[in-house]
Amino acid sequence: MAVLTGLVAMAVVAALGLLAAGASDLPDNAFVQVVAAVVVMAVGGSVDVVGDAGFLGQTDADVAVLPLTVTLVGALLVAAGFLRPLRHRAVAGARELALWAARVAVLWLLALLGLSFLARKRFTVGLGGGAIGDIGELLDATPEVGFETDVPLTLLFGLLWLAGLLFLALVVSRKAPLPARLLRFQESVRPAAFAMVVLLLAYVALGVVVGLVVAVVRGHTAETFAVILLGLPNLVWTAFTVGLGASWEGRVDGPFGLPMPHVLDQVLRTPDLSTLNLRTLADYDGRVWWLLVIAAVLVLAAAFLMAARSPARVRAWQHALHMAVALALTVLAVSLLASTSAHYGLSLLGIGDLGGGLSGQVSLKPRLWTGLGFAVLWGLVAGFLGSLLARRVRRRGEVEPGPPDDGLQETPG
Template identity: 40%
Template sequence: MTSDRAPRAVPWGRVVATGVAAVGWALLGMAAVAALGLHLLGTDRRAALGPSTAALVTMAVGGRVHAFGNVSAFGRGAAATGVIGLLPLGVALTGALLVARVFLRSLRGADPGVRPTELAARAAVVVALFTAAVAGLAWAGQDTVSLRGGPAGDGNGLPGGLAGLDGAFSRGLDTLGRTHGSVGFRVDTAASAGGGALWIVVVLALALAAGRRAPAGCGPVHRVVRPAVSAWCTVLLLAVAAGLAVAACAAVTDDHPARVAGGALLGTPNAVWFATTLGLFVPWSGRASGPLTVLLPDPLGRVLGSARGPVTVRGLAELDGRVWLLPVAAAVLVLAAGVLTAVRTPPADAPPGRRVARIAVRDAVAGAVALPALVGLTGFSVAAGLSAFGVDAAGAALSLHGSLGRAVLLGAAWGAAGGAAGGALALLTGTEGSRAARDGNGRDGNGRGRNGWGREG
């Protein structure tokens, strides 16, 4: 009999083919979501949809877009500048789910466990292909929007959040009179390629950590890491699904359903995950000035537009009492994550208190990583300016950033509480470990086989 540990060559043909499939499906899905969202928002009425879509996809993986232009009015020259640092997480989440799905399915043919060398080769191919594709999109993500016959901008000339820059430029042009010229946008290729490489590495790491099957030799680590990681990923995805359902209901009753649908398609994860961190009492701070203020929903726009300062649940609730529902919803999410961690953790021969404590500790670590990650993903900054003769004629800024240090502490505290409560519920109902994953050899945490787990991939 041939040993399972006998070395074997990396099947490069299959590795490259699956890498191309993973990257291709991810980019196709991201481009489709980005193009549809921009179309629903009306961006393609003023700017070419292809470059706008390319720019938005690169923004989704950490790219930075710059706006620039030259405008003349009554013989006077003005320079338009702008920069946007924003992740359209609707696009990013689509790509992450697709690449993780294809990548994990490609590993199933290697059961009872893909070898470390083959796993490293598969991951390296996906990273290289995705980075090269993002660099190409960054090169293609540039366009120019013409301004003729008067103040520009109905807010639909530039991709994504750059529509706000268009409005900011327009406000400044009002001070200069009848205008003509152009405002364009371009993507920083080097920054986008670096951001794309980091993005795909994180996505693959999360996919391997949350997947039901562990690579060969990683079974013990996978049994410790997987329950909490997969639980938090699941509840965050369910929160996004709930947000999309709410947005769909809002679109039906709104006077501009296409705009609501386009905004929801691109930004629902941003709004939902920001609300989650806010509901868990992570303090935020930001500022808003100029026409960019109208991009924020109420009451957040009123808080940032009135004065620069912290954004808290209490402060927003003073303007809208419904904000107090955020802590309730966020607490339910944390409890759900604790329950899922408990049912996915292989049971151990230990007293009930120690088993609950083990789940609480794992959830605390996961929360301490997840909450600051959400804060970093949902924070953003947008700036626009118009200058004439070296003097600023108009400007607008919009930024919102959370406290990463507080997010770590609060994530650990909430994770521990949710894990303890979820573990206790699982023990009381007898569901602890009922959904524990198998290791690379098809056995669960207690060495049992695949009974009840279905057929092999």
């Protein structure tokens, strides 16, 4: 049930997102194959873009992007299904947990294998009319582009994705059992891990609200829902790191771009690599500084939540250290997951961009050390302040003071 509900939910979300993006108009009834490819990509699988331009022609394409909305939905359901039978246990042996995870992994790999063989399709790309079209017809250069799954890499990365997810589920959940040897780590690790998951989900929830408002007020309903259903975490989690002070670099070139607000497209659509941070975004729209305010409020709230769920004996400097490590790991994960790279090119007899403007590229990569440095600094400050705020909250390990001892004791009889 964990595997089935997770994959079905991912397929439904991917299908709805693709429908909103206009994928129902794909030729050759390729909608089902495209949905399967999106699900495979969402769990870290390798989907290669392939092409052929016939005699004396060449196509070159590559896509590396995670549709993180689909990923998030599947992760939440698979993790919940994995933890459900364990929720009433206090302690579980490492061998027992490993065998339980292995049962899930076997079914997961079988499902990925089926999806991998389903996610294959090719489309014909027209060269248009005029001289280019005549040359293409004369040389029998009929460009084709499509996708296919690298099955071994998909199974490997899909298994690593599942292993990371199940490990994170055990770390985050307060009710999940742990081996006896790891119980001493739960007081320092679990509150911080839970706070980071809540922080990321809060950004997603805020993004959904903003997206719905945009869809109602400004129109473009289909495009907005496509972004929400396919790549909302890609946007809001990148905005989270930018609000902390992190920098990204990238470029948008050609007729297609990232599903992003117009201000991001303006910053990135330059001849060379552009830097994406609060300063460069604010040059186009001063409202971007609200990202700093939102980050401050939500990170401090996460620090308070972490301290409130921690034992009372944990000191303020320990909260600061835990928060710094947790926030740095979160920013690292976001930086790796939200990175995007895509390019497509078509040439004939060495002449590029024959597809009438089909060639182009999109890239967005983090400046990792900058983001990690700001995350550590934010974590130290927020962790200390969150500890001070949580002192007014009753926490585990606190003992309520009893009545004063007046030295008199009641004797029997």
